[in-house]
Amino acid sequence: MDSKEAKRIEELDKRHVWHPFTPMLEYEGMPQIVVESGKGSWITDVHGRRYLDGTASLWVNVHGHCRKEIDDAVAAQLGRIAHSTLLGLGNVPSALLAEKLSGIAPGRMRKVFYSDNGSTAAEVALKMAFQFWKRRPARGRKKRELFFRFTNAYHGDTIGSVSVGGIDLFHAAFEPLTFRTVSVRAPYCYRCPFGKKDGQCGKECFGELDRAFGKWGDRCAAVIIEPVVQGAAGIVIQPSGYLKHLEGLARKHGVLLIADEVATGFGRTGRMFACEHEGVEPDLMAVAKGITGGYLPLAATLATDEVYEGFLDSNPAEGTFFHGHTYTGNPLACAAAIASLEIFEKEKTIEMLQHRINRLARLLEKFRELECVGEARQIGLMAGIELVADRESRKPFPREARVGFKAAMEARKLGVIVRPLGDVLVLMPPLSISNTDLELLADVSYRAIETACRKVMKAGSKAQRSPP
Numbered sequence: 001m002d003s004k005e006a007k008r009i010e011e012l013d014k015r016h017v018w019h020p021f022t023p024m025l026e027y028e029g030m031p032q033i034v035v036e037s038g039k040g041s042w043i044t045d046v047h048g049r050r051y052l053d054g055t056a057s058l059w060v061n062v063h064g065h066c067r068k069e070i071d072d073a074v075a076a077q078l079g080r081i082a083h084s085t086l087l088g089l090g091n092v093p094s095a096l097l098a099e100k101l102s103g104i105a106p107g108r109m110r111k112v113f114y115s116d117n118g119s120t121a122a123e124v125a126l127k128m129a130f131q132f133w134k135r136r137p138a139r140g141r142k143k144r145e146l147f148f149r150f151t152n153a154y155h156g157d158t159i160g161s162v163s164v165g166g167i168d169l170f171h172a173a174f175e176p177l178t179f180r181t182v183s184v185r186a187p188y189c190y191r192c193p194f195g196k197k198d199g200q201c202g203k204e205c206f207g208e209l210d211r212a213f214g215k216w217g218d219r220c221a222a223v224i225i226e227p228v229v230q231g232a233a234g235i236v237i238q239p240s241g242y243l244k245h246l247e248g249l250a251r252k253h254g255v256l257l258i259a260d261e262v263a264t265g266f267g268r269t270g271r272m273f274a275c276e277h278e279g280v281e282p283d284l285m286a287v288a289k290g291i292t293g294g295y296l297p298l299a300a301t302l303a304t305d306e307v308y309e310g311f312l313d314s315n316p317a318e319g320t321f322f323h324g325h326t327y328t329g330n331p332l333a334c335a336a337a338i339a340s341l342e343i344f345e346k347e348k349t350i351e352m353l354q355h356r357i358n359r360l361a362r363l364l365e366k367f368r369e370l371e372c373v374g375e376a377r378q379i380g381l382m383a384g385i386e387l388v389a390d391r392e393s394r395k396p397f398p399r400e401a402r403v404g405f406k407a408a409m410e411a412r413k414l415g416v417i418v419r420p421l422g423d424v425l426v427l428m429p430p431l432s433i434s435n436t437d438l439e440l441l442a443d444v445s446y447r448a449i450e451t452a453c454r455k456v457m458k459a460g461s462k463a464q465r466s467p468p
Helices: 003-016 068-078 092-104 118-134 159-163 168-177 204-216 242-253 274-278 305-309 331-347 349-369 403-413 435-465
Strands: 035-039 042-045 050-053 109-115 146-150 182-184 220-225 256-260 284-287 299-304 373-379 382-387 419-421 424-427
Touching (some): 050 435, 068 331, 092 109, 092 299, 092 331, 109 305, 118 159, 118 220, 118 256, 118 305, 146 204, 159 168, 182 204, 204 242, 220 242, 242 256, 299 305, 331 349, 349 373, 349 382, 349 435, 382 403, 382 435, 403 419, 403 435
Parallel strands (some): 146 182, 146 220, 220 256
Antiparallel strands (some): 035 042, 042 050, 109 299, 284 299, 373 382, 382 424, 419 424
16 A cells, blocks of 8 residues: 555544544554555554564453464355344354264253343343243242452443443443342452462452352342453463352252353464353353454354253244344354364364463563562463562552553554553454464563553652752
8 A cells, every 4th residue: 555545544533533542642643554465473554564463452362363264164054145134034153063062062051042242142042041031930939130250350332341341441431220239249369359479378258259149149030250260351271270169059049051262262362262260050051252263243142951941932032032133143243153174173183272372371471570470370371460560569650650551652653553451451363373473462562561660650750859
């Protein structure tokens, strides 16, 4: 693209596009990156500048950009049909994909309900759980109309998914629109919500679950959790056994277990699904993001036969799940997803991923040399580097310092795209990233953190020396 056209596209972007999760006044003054193309782990902007895609384009491009197998699958499907509704009709790719998903899903989930994004997949699961219990006669039992949610949780941005979210920055503004839930303090070992320090843990977070279920278990329809790791919270990893303990309580109290695998599914944690780390079998599971390899919007909510059979009724008004989308089960998206899963099978992606996971773990060790790094957390090929003003006390930087954002901007100058979650710098590259590119991602991130923290601390020292 020539320079004149590139500048015109940038101007159009600033003039017309409202970007998600982006402070637009600030964006208007920032150096832009308008992506034109991509290949493998790299993207190229309209000026021809290349950047390493350290976020897998928001955690979705598991096999990298422009994979021939997925390109060909979408092109072949275009020659047949681009879209047909699933409302009362079927289509070939959605049926074939449903077979594949039910075959790899943990546990007994054999039914697939399609939608188009992670928020909606979670919303569908919540509505299914609510209607499932509503259709069951109470017979003296209390109505199950509540949901357990976790602090620091993120399940998306629709009103239902916001209702079970737990990040005030994202959700507080919409609190008047949300439905009632029971909040449970989630584990965060680096910043223990129960005030315990290293070596003092008595599994208080397990006890928190016990108390919540003991008090509200007979009134809750479902509990929804990001299994093993809370992504948007800053890659906060749950202690071993926590998810399995939750499953046991859900079974004991008759509460449906919803696993939100939108961020963790399709190999991101080193298993196909994060639930597999603890042998957990959900009743409902939401998947999206990596399902199509980052090609097209698609999501699915998987359900057990028991949940599905709870909707079967000879009366259509009683047996219908009244939820749907125009592009539900879109054939192009499903064809891309099938091709992506075939790459997993052909290339043994999960097996081959293990050496990259180990390499990332070794690369993260160096970050602990930096005084402003409090903790470098990792599970699979997802890592969160938490930046602190004081390592000893774990004191965070003032929010207005925005050190995580500044580190991401420093990385951008060096040709690497990473995205902060507050003051946690997240590394989430394509699963297919080469060893060389993985080392580049770690090296640039290290240098970016070092530079950003030095600048912030220097500015803070100057402010302290300035006379009032």
